[in-house]
Amino acid sequence: MERRLDLVERLDPDAVRAHAPAGLAALLVDAVDGGASVGFLAPLDAAEAASWWSGVAEEAARGVRDVWAARTPDGRLTGVVTLVRAGTDNGRHRGEIARLLVHSSARGRGLGQRLLAAAEAHAAATGLRLLVLDTQTGSPAERLYRGAGWTAAGTIPDFAADPAGALRPTTLYYKRLG
Template sequence: MKPQTLTAELLELDALNAQRLIAPLCELLQDAVHGGASVGFHAPLDTERAQAFWEAVIDALAAGERRLWVILVGGQVAGSVQLEPCTKENGRQRGDIMKLLVHRQWRRRGFARALMEHAQNEARAMGLRTLVLDTEVGSAAEAVYQALGWQRVGEIPDYADLPDGSPVATAYYYLTLKALA
């Protein structure tokens, strides 16, 4: 018998589809926190807090304030990334990349890069010229961002806590998007 081949599918979720996938989205966030990622939560992250986070994201999706892409593998959410365009009158040319998450089971397969490249292309198509993000100093994500051409601006010490409560610095990055040809 041949081993089953799983296909990865990258797709955008609207509010309705994000609500349908809230349980696997919660599991993805919990995996990130329990794996030590500094993504806004202390460990352990219970389902109630994870669900409250995703419900706020779903509200932002429904309001048209945010976009969410996921990679699905065999029905499991293997990764996600969010883009929030700036709504300020003088900042509509930029957007924030948020919560690039890849489940530990699915890392080192190019999913983070695929999600980021897709979000960057969508941002270009939306007319955005600049993207910004922040990430934990020394995280694996820094290598991904640098490989994609993001420019490190600097870091702020003691900016956030790791899931265990210990302080960590954050690094700020930006990417200037080139117009679509």
């Protein structure tokens, strides 16, 4: 039997708004519930998560952030990644990968790699030459980034609190494109 892969597609601002209250909010809540250090403390309320995604939709409308989502053939969102463009004149050549989330039920199928590759390809096609990101040191995401050719630039102790509120180190990564 052939295994059907989740579809990865870029979401326009209207699609981000449409998915914010349910699918995107559920991905963010699942990540925080699972211990991912993605900017929120647990427990994360679904309404707060939806509100954050509504702000992302506004950033997408302004051309500051691009969003890709993965969905099953029946339309359920299983993953998301965003690309934030630098807003300064001297940084227009770079962007940041932010909020790469794969639902706990969809992990281990290469979805994170596919989402990351989509964002990287778009970044290169639109003239970005350098990408950066940060992730909690020792997290499973580090293996994904290193496997995708990202280089660790350094670690900062006590950079961010995990969902339980404990301060954790963060490793900064970069990748040159093209």
